[in-house]
Amino acid sequence: MGDYYRQPVVFLFDNPNLGINLANVFLVTVAMAIVFFVLFFMSRTIKMYPTGAQNVLEFFIQFIKNVISSTMDWKQGKHFVILGCTIILYVFVSNMMGIPFEMAAKTDEGLKYVWWKSPTSEPILTLSLAAMVIIMTHVYGLKLKGPKEYGKDYFRPVFFLFPFKIIEDFSNTLTLGMRLYGNVYAKEVLMVMLVGLGTSGVLWGIFAFAPLVVWQVFGTFIGGLQAFIFCMLTMVYMSHKVNEEH
């Protein structure tokens, strides 16, 4: 994308450090709306003997429960079912948004502004999602184990691991966010390149059609896998903080 496509950034109080990407705000709102309304209308008719949409939802909740119980005790894990559902659905929908098409608006000066893409192809968004997850692990560590056990955990199993445990928190945030960003952004870059190739001539259009379809299928696969890995790693980091050592 480089400098060819621009981001619609506005600056608060004309301060160059307070830039807000309007496309991100718009796309995050759309992703939240999709997740909320799909689940809202799927869960309106809850019956004793499930049919249709309720079956899908129950299968999905069971899947999240399996993910959680493979990493921690159910005694602590029961708090995180809704967190896991929220994270996996939000990341999955965000990854899928850029797959069918991308949109850019052209202004009178000939500048192109991107308005529709995967919101997770922005590092600011994935890193803030990762930071939220890591802060949440600390909050639940304090809440479920108490401040004393939480503090002691930094000196287990031996005291000189303390600096590494501090570093671990920061590197976890960085890799958790950057993994999602790297995968989704690579997908978007190659997709934009293939579309650019396909629209440069009739012959290229025929040539680029098949790779584009293959890449879209692969992008769907990557999007689902990354959403699952994000949820799984959230639960793994959570289990490091809330599991009781023996």
Next chain:
Amino acid sequence: MEFLAVAIVASFAAIAGAFGVAIVVRSVVQGIARQPEMRGPIQLLLFIGAPLVEAVPILAIVIAFMLYGSL
């Protein structure tokens, strides 16, 4: 010249990621072939281990993207 730098960073990240994940997956396949009843726990370790191995190549590819974006 700058494009060459981006290409070198991206290609080394690809090589490192491919070899790292290949080692992990090979061990997982061997483990499941040896003890098929341990499939569940081994697959869990795969899903935790492969991202951990992939983390550093991903950082390299992100640096490549940032260089590419600033050209």
